[in-house]
Amino acid sequence: MTFDLPVEISALLESWLAQPRSPSFWWQIGVLALAASGAWLVHRTVGQSLGLRSEGSEEYAIRRLTLSSIQRLLFPLSMLLGVLAGRAMLGDLGYQVKLLNLAVPLLTSLATIRFAVYFLRKTFRPGPAVKAWEGLISSSAWIIVALHLLGWLPTVLEALDAIALQIGAIRVSLLESIKLVLAVALTWVLALWLARVIEGRLSRSQYVNPSMQVALVKLSKFALLTLASLLALEAAGIDLTALAVFGGALGVGLGFGLQRIASNFISGFIVLFDRSIRPGDVITIGEKFGWVQELCARYIVVRDRDGMERLIPNESLITNEVINWSHSDRNVRIKVPVSISYNDDPERAMALLEAAGRDTPRALVDPAPAARLLAFGDNGIELELRIWINDPQLGLVGVRSDAYVRIWRLFKAAGIVIPFPQRDLHLVGPWPGKPPEA
Secondary structure (H helix, E strand, C coil): CECCCCCHHHHHHHHHHCCCCCHHHHHHHHHHHHHHHHHHHHHHHHHHHCCCCCCCCHHHHHHHHHHHHHHHHHHHHHHHHHHHHHHHHHHHCCCCCHHHHHHHHHHHHHHHHHHHHHHHHHHCCCCHHHHHHHHHHHHHHHHHHHHHHHCCHHHHHHHHHHCEEEECCEEEEHHHHHHHHHHHHHHHHHHHHHHHHHHHHHHCCCCCCHHHHHHHHHHHHHHHHHHHHHHHHHHCCCCHHHHHHHHHHHHHHHHCCCHHHHHHHHHHHHHHHHCCCCCCCEEEECCEEEEEEEECCCEEEEECCCCCEEEEEHHHHHHCCEEECCCCCCCEEEEEEEEECCCCCHHHHHHHHHHHHHCCCCCCCCCCCEEEEEEECCCCEEEEEEEEECCHHHCCHHHHHHHHHHHHHHHHHHCCCCCCCCCCCCCCCCCCCCCCCC
């Protein structure tokens, strides 16, 4: 690894610092300090005004959004105005303003870059990670522009290219690594922006069902990110034919360590394209009941009645039995088993069961509730009330509970007995401990 840095940077710094310390130089420094102080005060005042209103008011939300949007531009623009005013005053007095002339494009570029990065962040989904990267991207872009305006960029690039690692016939420099990272970041930003545009268009389409929307969004995002990565490698000067070995190693890795991940990823696309499960469907996997919240690349999110969200791997949807309560029709029949005593009239009990079903909330009128006699059990006559509903996403236990309450009231009013398990004991032979008769 080589670290031989060129001496141009030191020469440039020495030539810049070796300027005559004339009054013009110090007047320009004073103007920059005064402009920076005024810009900082303006920035701080606007930041404090964000909390003037109560957070629950609508006026506060609008005010905060407006001030947050312009706050990023206040510091460079306020300082730019101060520099322009100071430059005009010093120029009228006959002082040199070379330093202020250099500060004007630097501040202008800083305001432009901050606004552009802020606009891109608002274009994508908001989040703490995106907001944290905003400052880093803005600073990095401004440093590059500043180096270009100062005339130091070619020298800095040569210095970065001098820091290299030689691996056989392959030379990897710090400059090439930075180019690769920047190319990947830029192409991925464009790819994610295009994917978001496609997602917005598909969400507004009336001719594409929700399952196909999710499938097309994920497929387009995957294709765009893959294309962006290839373009970034090409832009960074990396020979794509050298990736053949990496592709073979990746295939071996997928065959062993990443087998389950690849299986879940492919299973996710199968589920999306065959439209067996869609967002909003009510499903049961094993003993897990809930409705589908989201279809992801590796898993689906299923929310149950307790408010818990389960992340179920896509592979489980392909290899296991899945009950989709709303696949083609949301009408679901609920069975409510009931037993009555052999001393009661089953036909009368069945009529009361149907009346209780018609009085149950969420029960459909068509198909109407029906009662059936299933069997003559050990403890009583086994009946069953069958109720149809069309909102299984609201749960099934609540319907059974409401039906049982109404059945209890009607049976109690009619004097129909709900039996409990009974056993008759018959003793054969003498009573234990009693002596046999002579």
